[in-house]
Amino acid sequence: MPRSRRERPAKPALTRAGIVSAAIGVLRAEGLPKVTMRRIAQELDTGPASLYVYVRNTAELHAAILDELLGTIETAPERGSWRARVEQVLGSYTRTLFEYPSLARSAVSARPSGENYLNLCERLLALLDEGGVPPAQAAWGVDVLLQLATATAAEHATQDESSDNADEWDALTRALHGVSADTHPRIAALGPRLLSGTPEQRLSWGLRSVLNGIAHTPVPEGEPK
Amino acid sequence: MPRSRRERPAKPALTRAGIVSAAIGVLRAEGLPKVTMRRIAQELDTGPASLYVYVRNTAELHAAILDELLGTIETAPERGSWRARVEQVLGSYTRTLFEYPSLARSAVSARPSGENYLNLCERLLALLDEGGVPPAQAAWGVDVLLQLATATAAEHATQDESSDNADEWDALTRALHGVSADTHPRIAALGPRLLSGTPEQRLSWGLRSVLNGIAHTPVPEGEPK
């Protein structure tokens, strides 16, 4: 039965926001690998070429999606020390990324630059300032903190947003276990400690370490630039 | 003019090593985006299906390439403090990744697990041990160090291994400059300092910070696991 025009809901006007929102729908329902120009176009009942009026390319679309999702993170916890609040804000960022690790993967090389990302940076800078971290160190430090969180989330991604990456991880696990104490004494000695902890525990420790590090490591030649 | 069989160099037997080496050839000549199963198969004068006997998928092929390239890094500097030597080893790792940022991109989520990667880990663990970093912190710390280096290199990649990612970067630069001091006072106050320094300078500072951090941040509940 061919659809008549009237059965179809009115085709909404194409806008950047509409494209991003359709993309988020597909992301939630089918994962990032399905968030392709062609798939989104189909969702909006048009051809892929039409999207290029609003979005430069696929990478930009992915970045726009992430920025949109960052609108839901909690950036203003009131309680606890400044360190604890930095941890809370970054924890909220990380939880969003962990929901869609393949989005994190794409964020490693195409950072978002929308309002929500800027709000996150601003918030972190404010907290670092409150904690007395010198401005130059804070400026470079936010980046390191966000890089670590993003990379950790990305690590749990695969092109397929699922099962497949177990392969690579197993390979590393086996490689670490199969190591000889003669050729790799430290790896053998540390053994399971190299792989211990949940990703969350490791990231949490990593962020605290980085925070300690950036607070105590002066940037070269006084102020950069 | 159709080629006779005798004009063609003898078709070498297919091996995993042969595949990886052909892939590195294509990588050097045309960049990672051209390192596809189909392209490598063509290089080896066979069909793509044949490669699946030796390589599980494209991600595994990329990881194998990286491990191979890691064979050339310098892991045993003799001079300087342990910190300086950690920096040298990681610098060598980073330089390799900076040559092929898109390989770094893929390494963020599919770590290599070959011999050369294990050698690198072993070397770093030995240096951390020499520096008196407690084993539990060293075990988790190597990971953080490698993640930061890998993510930083990946940041300079794009699907296209070139020009294109200037777009995203420009977008961030413009966004940071266009920010209002009312809504984002810290970003406005820091201004160009947020973007100052070369990637190398920032990474070097980042690694030193992380090193300071991991050396001074105890892992939860004594020993993990």
Added chain:
DNA sequence: ACCTGAACACCGTTCAAGT
């Protein structure tokens, strides 16, 4: 200006069939 059909030039992966 905005939108689109159609085309160009590719992908990864599987599988039945051959050797």
Added chain:
DNA sequence: ACCTGAACACCGTTCAAGT
């Protein structure tokens, strides 16, 4: 066991032509 032709089910992006 190893290798392969052929097919399946997709991609991103461009561009000339339409409205």
